[in-house]
Amino acid sequence: MKTSAGATVEDVNHMVLQCIEGMQSKIPSRGHLRGVGLSVPGLVNRQEGILTYSHTFGWKDIPLASLIRKKTHIPVFLDNEANLLSLGELCFGSGKIYKNFICVDIRYGIGCGIVYENKLLDIPGELGQICLDNLTHVKKDMPRLTLEDRASDHAVLKKVEIMLQQGSTSSLLKSYTGPVTLDRFREALLNNDQAALSIFNQALSDLGIALAFLVNIFHPEAFIFHGPMTENNPLFYSRLREVIDTCSLSPFSATLDLKPSRFQNMGGSVGAVALVLHELLDLNPAFFTKS
Structure with missing residues (x-):
């Protein structure tokens, strides 16, 4: 539901x-x-x-x-x-082979669940609420620029919409009738569309930096990803691997697995x-x- x-x-x-x-x-x-x-x-x-x-x-x-x-x-x-999502992976899914792993759910927002020593920690990880604003611009009770504003599925499609309104995006994205959906955005990525790749790479750069923090803190054996953009998308995993390897301590990232959930939706x-x-x-x- x-x-x-x-x-x-x-x-x-x-x-x-x-x-x-x-x-x-x-x-x-x-x-x-x-x-x-x-x-x-x-x-x-x-x-x-x-x-x-x-x-x-x-x-x-x-x-x-x-x-x-x-x-x-x-x-x-x-x-x-x-x-x-993490509990499902721990009991029935890919998480059964790991003692320590983190599930990352990327949809309208970005959340994570943390399993440590085969136990689900009772700490809902609001990863998407990491503040990316310059502190001089942050005021109490005012909207903040967050990770989910930059890297969620919703944020990616919003960026495409803005580029289309400005007339600065690619001919492929412009060729679609109606709003650009995630399926159409994925199609543009697979066709090496430069505007789509630019938006995608920036989103994954921001996400990868946040995940590198988690690597350095929790030392997970794996990240297991849920969400439409993470399914059957090798570009997602290759780009994310680059960023995490660059931004985290190498001993922790060297054996880190990145994989999609086999349960999908x-x-x-x-x-x-x-x-x-x-x-x-x-x-x-x-x-x-x-x-």
């Missing part, structure tokens, strides 16, 4: 309830739905089931789990979406299933740890 950045709490509740009804209708008569896992963008109090803050939605202190539970009488659990659902299994059946208490 996907939600847009402008969705209200009522919108999300309605969509979740519809989804639950759809699942219940497919369960055999002797079975029942044991629990629901929700993957949400933002800061989460996992124990209380509260979305503490979401930059994407502009929400604060929303008790999502209890709102859904009151309507369905089914146990509901939620966590940050990047954390659940199902990663959040896989992580939500892992969360429900943990909370209800306590399959592996070691999956979670406090930072």
Whole structure:
């Protein structure tokens, strides 16, 4: 289930309830739905089931789990979406072969989930909120230039839109009717379109510098990437490798793996299933740890 950045709490509740009804209708008569896992963008109090803050939605202190539970009488659990991507990889995916890895989710924003010593740290990584502004320009409660303003999928397409409005972009990007989508932008990259490559390389330079910080701090064995721009895109990995190798300590980056998630757009659902299994059946208490 996907939600847009402008969705209200009522919108999300309605969509979740519809989804639950759809699942219940497919369960055999002797079975029942044991629990629901929700993957949400933002800061989460996992124990209380509260979305503490979401930059994407502009929400604060929303008790999502209890709102859904009151309507369905089914146990509901939620966590940050990047954390659940990491949990899914740890339980069922590429993360099973690593003790220390970081999942990076690049879509409208940029988040990361950190697994250390085979445990998911309870620290939703708001990587996209790293401030890139000159400090002399930063004022309290004023908009800031952040990493997700420069390197998210949304930021890349916004840059294309601005270049098209200024008439300074390539003939290939101009040839598309309607707005340039991520698929069309990827097509331009594969066709060696110079305007698309310029935008892409700048975004990956900013992202790579941020990831190099994480390499130096956490010493991960791998970065596992989620998001449309990271799938079947060798340019993404080759450019990112260059930046990380340049900006991080060489002993840490020498054996670092960069790979896409094999779950693709199902990663959040896989992580939500892992969360429900943990909370209800306590399959592996070691999956979670406090930072």
